[in-house]
Amino acid sequence: MADVKLIAADGISLTLGGRPILRQISLQLKAGEMLGLIGPNGAGKSSLLKIIAGIVEPSAGELLVNGHALRRLPGLERARSIAYLAQAGTAHWPITVARVVALGRLPHLGSWRNASAEDLRVIEAALRRTDLLELSERPFPTLSGGEKARVLLARALAVEPNTLLADEPVAALDLSHQLEVMDLLRQHCNEGGAVLVVLHDLRLAAHYCDRLHLLYQGRTLATGTPASVINDANLAQAYGVSIRRAGGSLADAFALTWSKIGHSAP
Amino acid sequence: MLMSGVLACLFLLSLFIGANPIPVLAAVMDAAGDTQSVIALILTEVRLPRALIALLAGATLGLCGAAMQGLLRNPLASPGLVGSAGGAALGASLTLYSGLAAGFWLALPAGGIVGSLLATLLVYSLAGRAAGTATLILAGVAVNSIAMALISLLINLAPSPYAVREIVLWMLGSIANHSMDDFWIMLPGTLLGWALLAGTGRSLDALTLGEETAHTLGVNLDRLRWRIFIAIALAVGSAVSTTGAIGFVGLVTPHLLRPLVGFQPGRLLPASALGGAIMLLCADIGVRLFPAGTEIKVGVLTALVGAPFFLFLIVRSRRWQT
Numbered sequence: 001m002a003d004v005k006l007i008a009a010d011g012i013s014l015t016l017g018g019r020p021i022l023r024q025i026s027l028q029l030k031a032g033e034m035l036g037l038i039g040p041n042g043a044g045k046s047s048l049l050k051i052i053a054g055i056v057e058p059s060a061g062e063l064l065v066n067g068h069a070l071r072r073l074p075g076l077e078r079a080r081s082i083a084y085l086a087q088a089g090t091a092h093w094p095i096t097v098a099r100v101v102a103l104g105r106l107p108h109l110g111s112w113r114n115a116s117a118e119d120l121r122v123i124e125a126a127l128r129r130t131d132l133l134e135l136s137e138r139p140f141p142t143l144s145g146g147e148k149a150r151v152l153l154a155r156a157l158a159v160e161p162n163t164l165l166a167d168e169p170v171a172a173l174d175l176s177h178q179l180e181v182m183d184l185l186r187q188h189c190n191e192g193g194a195v196l197v198v199l200h201d202l203r204l205a206a207h208y209c210d211r212l213h214l215l216y217q218g219r220t221l222a223t224g225t226p227a228s229v230i231n232d233a234n235l236a237q238a239y240g241v242s243i244r245r246a247g248g249s250l251a252d253a254f255a256l257t258w259s260k261i262g263h264s265a266p
Numbered sequence: 267m268l269m270s271g272v273l274a275c276l277f278l279l280s281l282f283i284g285a286n287p288i289p290v291l292a293a294v295m296d297a298a299g300d301t302q303s304v305i306a307l308i309l310t311e312v313r314l315p316r317a318l319i320a321l322l323a324g325a326t327l328g329l330c331g332a333a334m335q336g337l338l339r340n341p342l343a344s345p346g347l348v349g350s351a352g353g354a355a356l357g358a359s360l361t362l363y364s365g366l367a368a369g370f371w372l373a374l375p376a377g378g379i380v381g382s383l384l385a386t387l388l389v390y391s392l393a394g395r396a397a398g399t400a401t402l403i404l405a406g407v408a409v410n411s412i413a414m415a416l417i418s419l420l421i422n423l424a425p426s427p428y429a430v431r432e433i434v435l436w437m438l439g440s441i442a443n444h445s446m447d448d449f450w451i452m453l454p455g456t457l458l459g460w461a462l463l464a465g466t467g468r469s470l471d472a473l474t475l476g477e478e479t480a481h482t483l484g485v486n487l488d489r490l491r492w493r494i495f496i497a498i499a500l501a502v503g504s505a506v507s508t509t510g511a512i513g514f515v516g517l518v519t520p521h522l523l524r525p526l527v528g529f530q531p532g533r534l535l536p537a538s539a540l541g542g543a544i545m546l547l548c549a550d551i552g553v554r555l556f557p558a559g560t561e562i563k564v565g566v567l568t569a570l571v572g573a574p575f576f577l578f579l580i581v582r583s584r585r586w587q588t
Contacts, residue, residue: 055481080484086475090475091474092474099530106471107484111465162370
């Protein structure tokens with residue numbers, strides 16, 4: 001599995017209403033890898049994620065999933081290999097936590113098959129991993145923001161996808177819940193999956209991701225290891241900010257300076 | 267389960283209740299034994315079609331309401347919303363107005379189904395391929411208004427008081443005075459519509475998480491919309507052209523039953539079909555309990571009960587939002 005390219009995007013462009021959103025983006029995602037998608041607001045991060053999820057059709061470019069063209073992949077097959085965690089997702093009916101998570105099994109069930117013991121085991125594992133077993137019978141709308149985010153992540157994990165696409169999964173979370181979610185994404189990679197995650201917090205990105213892909217005005221500004229992407233020139237151009245080093249090195253400035261109590265320091 | 271039992275009881279009850287009390291068991295024996303007695307005729311030609319049509323129309327309204335609400339993720343949606351009911355009413359009115367219905371017995375239901383399909387297609391093309399829920403609802407309201415305006419025009423221009431009376435009475439919605447022929451005409455479109463809706467439960471479940479996430483769960487949203495629209499046009503078109511406009515069953519039934527199925531749109535479909543049939547059978551038994559001579563149309567009864575309930579829903583949903 002080590003060198004299988006779960007996702008291979010080549011020359012992806014997107015034009016909406018004559019306005020170029022993405023221009024010639026190429027990226028690859030291998031099993032076991034966490035790729036962080038960073039860049040200022042409006043850079044095209046979410047659009048790129050939706051194209052890879054198959055929600056939005058690119059104007060040009062080629063997209064391969066496990067070596068097969070995404071466009072030709074049957075819907076359910078695509079849904080089994082790629083899970084998508086939407087930005088600020090929600091549930092429209094007040095169904096219970098366990099039932100929200102169970103929706104992740106739908107790509108495996110199709111229209112008629114009932115959930116098997118194996119499906120139930122996967123659902124329970126996703127609930128346990130996200131520490132939601134005690135909340136499993138609570139209606140979704142009664143949860144706090146952090147709990148909802150965990151439920152939706154559990155839903156995506158219940159798909160058992162090769163590739164997990166997450167659009168700002170930590171946006172509304174406090175420090176400790178941010179670490180929890182990022183740890184879960186990391187765990188998914190350690191078990192042989194791949195994660196493509198949109199992040200705004202560059203410290204989380206630098207700490208958790210194997211590689212970063214920096215988008216600016218729909219173009220790839222830089223791509224590579226966090227150390228090679230996060231530098232003065234790139235941040236100045238993409239975000240219009242300069243880095244204050246506070247006496248330390250650049251790496252110190254983007255070090256994660258907190259960790260969960262009871263866990264060893266990162 | 268429980269609801270099927272209730273439905274069976276109501277169906278039987280519906281056979282027992284009528285303007286003239288008849289010994290039902292004796293009638294069944296006569297009918298089975300090919301004896302042409304009056305009571306057997308009342309049973310097979312009056313009561314049985316009435317009960318069967320109430321069953322089909324009620325289940326259609328309940329099922330389509332649940333499908334519509336699931337698709338649009340809006341508890342205030344109903345078959346009337348996508349123009350389906352309005353279009354069916356217009357199509358059927360046209361056949362009544364032109365006299366086609368009188369000359370050719372298939373014309374009325376055919377007009378209903380065609381009108382329903384056209385209205386649904388019009389809404390769909392107005393709203394556009396990737397329309398949001400709000401656009402779809404607005405387009406549905408607009409097409410319904412146009413259909414109602416055209417029906418008013420037809421009534422206005424009707425050549426004879428007889429045609430006016432026929433259209434108006436039909437518009438009120440009634441299950442009475444139908445034959446087994448009406449039931450057989452209604453059946454194919456209804457069953458086809460139901461069959462199309464039967465496989466949509468899982469997709470509607472996935473839509474709980476929104477359209478984009480549903481897509482990544484393998485739901486082809488375009489195909490799902492088409493499937494549900496065509497199914498509703500077939501089933502509601504068949505029902506409305508036979509029974510006239512019976513409002514609020516499709517809106518209220520899914521609402522009442524949703525908490526009982528854990529708010530899951532997929533499980534709501536069969537429950538709401540059973541519930542709709544139960545409600546319409548109840549309503550139809552209800553109108554028969556009024557003293558003889560005052561003939562209340564079943565559509566009037568469902569509107570009288572349903573409209574205040576609709577208001578209650580709006581008030582309650584407003585309270586949730588604040």
